[in-house]
Amino acid sequence: MITRADIEQARTRIEGxxxxxxxxxxxxxxxxxxxxxxxxxxQHSGSFKARGAFNRILAALADGELDPAVGTxxxxxxxxxxxxxxxxxxxxxxxxxxxxxxxxxxxxxxIERQGARIIQVGTEYADAYDAAVVQAEDSGALFCHAYxxxxxxxxxxxxxLELLDEVxxxxxxxxxxGGGGLMAGVATALAGHARVVGVxxxxxxxxxxxxxxxxxxxxxxxxxxxxxxxxxxxxEIAYDVAVATGVGSVLVTDEDxxxxxxxxxxxxxxxxxxxxxxxxxxxxxxxxxxxPDERVVVVLCGANTDPSDLV
Numbered sequence: 203m204i205t206r207a208d209i210e211q212a213r214t215r216i217e218g219x220x221x222x223x224x225x226x227x228x229x230x231x232x233x234x235x236x237x238x239x240x241x242x243x244x245q246h247s248g249s250f251k252a253r254g255a256f257n258r259i260l261a262a263l264a265d266g267e268l269d270p271a272v273g274t275x276x277x278x279x280x281x282x283x284x285x286x287x288x289x290x291x292x293x294x295x296x297x298x299x300x301x302x303x304x305x306x307x308x309x310x311x312x313i314e315r316q317g318a319r320i321i322q323v324g325t326e327y328a329d330a331y332d333a334a335v336v337q338a339e340d341s342g343a344l345f346c347h348a349y350x351x352x353x354x355x356x357x358x359x360x361x362x363l364e365l366l367d368e369v370x371x372x373x374x375x376x377x378x379x380g381g382g383g384l385m386a387g388v389a390t391a392l393a394g395h396a397r398v399v400g401v402x403x404x405x406x407x408x409x410x411x412x413x414x415x416x417x418x419x420x421x422x423x424x425x426x427x428x429x430x431x432x433x434x435x436x437x438e439i440a441y442d443v444a445v446a447t448g449v450g451s452v453l454v455t456d457e458d459x460x461x462x463x464x465x466x467x468x469x470x471x472x473x474x475x476x477x478x479x480x481x482x483x484x485x486x487x488x489x490x491x492x493x494p495d496e497r498v499v500v501v502l503c504g505a506n507t508d509p510s511d512l513v
Contacts, residue, residue: 203442204352209359209391216256216357219292221245223361225368225499233485234492238369240501242361243474248312249430249504250384251285251348254357258346259289261353268344270295275343277301277327277334280309280429281504282348287318298337300330306429309506326423328434349383350437358384362391365499372396372497376481376490379409379451381433382440384503389447396499399490400444400451401480403427403459408436409444409451417441426456430477430504452490458483466502467512475507 223244228237246252255276262268273296276286283299290297297318301310302325313320323333327348338345347354361384365375375392379385379400389398400409405425412418418436436444443449454462459476462483466472481500484490492498 203446204356204359204386204390204439206390206393208352208356209363209387212253212257212353212356213360213363215260216253216360219256220253220360222364225365233498234494235496235498237485237498237500238372240361240365240499242501242503243478243505247281247285247288248506249281249285250358250361251281252288253360254354254383255282255285255289255346257357258351258353259286259293259295259344262344263293268295269342272341272343273297274346275300275334275338275341276346276348277331278348280305281506283318284309284313284316284506286346287313287316290318291316298343300334300337302326302330304429306506306508308508309429312506326434327432349381349433350439352439355383355387355390355439357387359387359391361501362388365392366395369499372499374399374492374496375499375501376401376484377501378402378431378477378480378503380406380431380477382409382436382444384501385409385449386437386440386443388501389443389449393447398447398449400449401454401484401490402451403431403480404453404455406431406433407453408433409440409449410453412436412441413444413451426459427475427477427480430475431480452484454480454483454487454489458487458489462486464512472502473507473509473512474502474505478502478504
């Protein structure tokens with residue numbers, strides 16, 4: 203578990219390193235009640251992952267856990283690797299990123315531009331993860347988990363603190379769930395203030411299956427959002443937070459994700475990746491139906507995508 207104090211410390215630690223992303227209101231009548239959208243896809247490296255990456259590396263440097271000459275190792279379907287490559291470059295430490303062969307070419311190109319070394323292993327995030335752990339153990343590099351380390355989750359939780367500052371009263375926050383780091387951080391930050399609902403594809407239901415099984419379990423992963431919501435298993439931290447704070451889950455189809463992503467482009471000229479469209483997809487498809495006057499925030503968490511299929 204992490205605490206609100208961990209997230210407050212993370213906010214102080216990464217201040218000046220990350221962007222405070224804006225919130226915009228949704229047109230009245232779009233949904234059952236008032237709604238806002240947190241534009242986290244405008245974050246450095248194109249996703250919320252930069253928050254956790256900076257927090258993990260800065261904390262490790264301060265604690266003497268990271269040898270700046272050896273650097274960091276991360277495993278990622280794309281966004282976490284890009285975030286760690288960006289943070290490492292900004293902080294002047296080497297970075298190696300293990301990715302599956304299915305990782306988005308757009309994300310790989312951006313990781314390379316940050317100067318990180320890329321190693322492709324297997325077809326799923328789990329394959330890249332196993333290889334990255336071995337590399338970290340053999341080299342002495344700092345292993346940076348994509349979603350299941352306290353510093354990573356606490357960094358993501360700073361989004362929740364920003365929402366408390368930016369939105370004057372809200373009831374529910376909808377967030378995409380893959381490994382669950384974003385959900386866990388935001389739910390911890392907002393405990394006692396607002397509820398959090400995780401939205402995930404039916405083709406990768408890590409949170410739904412974990413809650414049903416009484417703990418994280420492996421699930422099959424496929425679908426259009428597999429490059430960003432492709433974790434095979436919910437994180438332990440995420441599961442503990444979900445149970446402790448009463449996080450619920452809803453499922454959306456690939457068709458729902460495609461429609462939500464296209465809607466953002468058609469009506470707002472906003473480009474996000476398929477996984478980031480999940481919270482909006484839940485509202486548009488009515489997988490999640492707000493009660494009358496429920497005040498809802500949607501977090502759009504990443505935009506590292508190929509926009510060519512939007513038009």
